[in-house]
């Protein structure tokens with residue numbers, strides 16, 4: 479890559495985030511000269527000091543190495559956008575409080591960089607976008623009079639697996655012109671030999687279908703769990719029985735909180751695209767978002783919650799993570815704060831919530847424990863207190 483006349487091969491806009499930073503690290507580790515542009519000054523400072531602003535397994539030592547080797551640096555100055563041949567944009571694309579996608583999120587972020595775009599760059603959209611955003615960005619750039627083709631190459635890693643999946647998953651690449659497609663394929667070919675070419679419109683849907691498919695599968699399992707549980711049966715015994723040596727059911731997930739910053743909001747982006755005629759997606763949302771409510775209502779039938787201290791174990795949105803964005807453990811806490819005598823919470827990974835207590839204190843004070851995030855640490859939980867464990871971490875079944 480280094481024969482280009484740009485100072486850097488890659489600039490990652492939003493590159494201090496959960497997706498942008500592992501990507502920037504991965505490119506730098508493969509020899510690219512990488513710079514990050516991010517509006518978060520504390521995160522920029524952390525990255526330049528060789529520190530991850532959040533937990534991502536195996537990324538820390540590589541970050542240290544590439545920063546020390548001068549192959550990666552971060553800046554809060556948008557002027558760095560003009561220094562790189564490839565401009566990868568991976569800012570957040572949330573839905574709002576009414577579940578509307580924000581089609582302008584990526585164009586807005588690019589607005590701040592627009593004065594620095596230079597002819598000959600390739601713009602690569604990596605955020606998960608509402609369908610049509612690639613075309614919108616193409617129009618925006620054409621309006622600037624810049625000769626900067628646009629590619630859409632969605633990120634498909636799962637948080638916590640970035641440093642393996644970036645090098646193992648096939649990369650979906652898309653662009654309008656064969657030349658731009660070739661450049662995008664060459665860029666991501668640095669990470670993995672398997673590149674899948676689609677049109678931008680196909681790739682936009684491919685990303686949303688991927689996350690929505692997963693969200694619907696979790697919802698089906700959660701609905702089955704509630705049905706079995708209402709019948710007094712253990713869904714895990716049923717699931718284990720039906721999937722044993724039976725390949726067509728091998729991918730049936732267990733019950734659990736399906737949460738986090740992606741699955742719900744991307745299902746809602748797809749629903750908005752379908753003018754809200756997406757019964758399957760909306761139903762998946764009500765099932766998954768309803769699970770903490772179901773859990774509390776079941777516990778209410780068995781216990782006098784109002785006189786009890788309830789301990790929540792695990793506040794991250796999934797096992798092994800420190801990320802609390804859109805975590806259903808917080809919804810559980812909110813509902814219990816209304817119903818229970820007292821609610822205490824703990825998490826071995828989360829560092830951003832000052833209300834969390836040490837695990838032993840929560841276990842000691844609680845009358846009832848609920849595992850809300852399936853952290854591996856809880857597999858060895860030793861307590862004589864009742865534990866609601868819809869994940870079957872303790873291997874004692876999931877009946878609540």
Ligand SMILES: NC(=O)c1ccc[n+]([C@@H]2O[C@H](COP(=O)([O-])OP(=O)(O)OC[C@H]3O[C@@H](n4cnc5c(N)ncnc54)[C@H](O)[C@@H]3O)[C@@H](O)[C@H]2O)c1
Pocket residue numbers: 491492493494495496497498515516517518521568569570571586587588590604605606607633634635636637739740
């Ligand atoms: N988190 C995941 O597991 C995951 C997986 C695949 C795809 N995605 C998609 O990737 C995108 C980013 O998600 P994320 O989880 O990394 O978000 P994030 O919030 O962790 O990171 C976004 C970063 O962008 C920065 N930023 C915001 N506005 C900016 C601007 N105008 N200019 C420069 N920097 C700006 C923020 O400071 C932050 O560091 C989303 O579209 C998401 O749907 C996420």
